[in-house]
Amino acid sequence: MFVRDGGIADVHHSSSQFDVHGRFSVPRSPQGHPVLIQAGDSAEGRDFAAATADAIFTLHGSYDAGRDFYADVKGRAVRHGRRPEDLLVLPGATFVLGDTDADAADRAVEVRRAQVGPQTAIAFLEQIWGRDLSGYDADGPLPAIDPDVDNVSITRGRVRHARDPRTVAQEWRDLAAAKGGLSIRETVIEATSRTSFIGSARTVAAELDRYVQGDACDGFILIPHLTPGGLDAFADTVVPELQDRGSLRTEYTGTTLRENLGLRPTARPATDTTRRTSA
Known part of the structure; x- marks a missing residue:
């Protein structure tokens, strides 16, 4: 636990692995409490973020899905006594x-297609199917x-552990059929794409603005496909x-980051910094 003396915290922690006693x-930090960003789309993850986080990092592939997620986690925050x-x-x-939308x-x-090559597509598929699929053609069904x-x-990554693989597999089959018979590689590209804004600078700016003004999000964490630059x-x-x-x-x-994100200096009760449990 942390024991406060004049505003400075002493650390006292004892467990089967560590015994730590001292003063940090x-x-x-000048911003008081560091900005806590949580990632997770499950019900448990959403509720955890609503109760404790300053921001939640998420993935959703459409404007409507974003609005649903936004309304859900904001409502959860209110139920936890927050704004x-x-x-x-x-x-x-x-x-x-x-230069143009078509370009x-x-x-x-x-x-x-550069991001999802044949081997990458098969690796994604193995996360869902739980099988060695190295003998399959990525350009086949x-x-x-x-x-x-x-x-x-055989599974690697987070996909297998987030949802029932049989449900996900059926969704991928439905997606492939609805799009005219997509191959494995094409299906993976469609199913794993993040929210993506494609077009001229003016088109992309207008779409980003639509998401924020329409309560689909409060902003974005941009993920460029090339680094650096x-x-x-x-x-x-x-930006202009x-x-x-x-x-x-x-x-x-x-x-500070907290100020520039428009977050309150700290809205956390004192017990958040004084209460810890020993393992």
């Missing part, structure tokens, strides 16, 4: 820019066999468009 010598604005919704989003769309196809729900040794074109072309629309600041007014 690093001064308190809706105390929890920011910041989805991860990719973007592809072009950007062509580039987006190239980008996703999805496996006709069902996922092996008992075999976890992947944000340069966005900063040079989309957003500023012209009055949707993005032209300068920072705060001195």
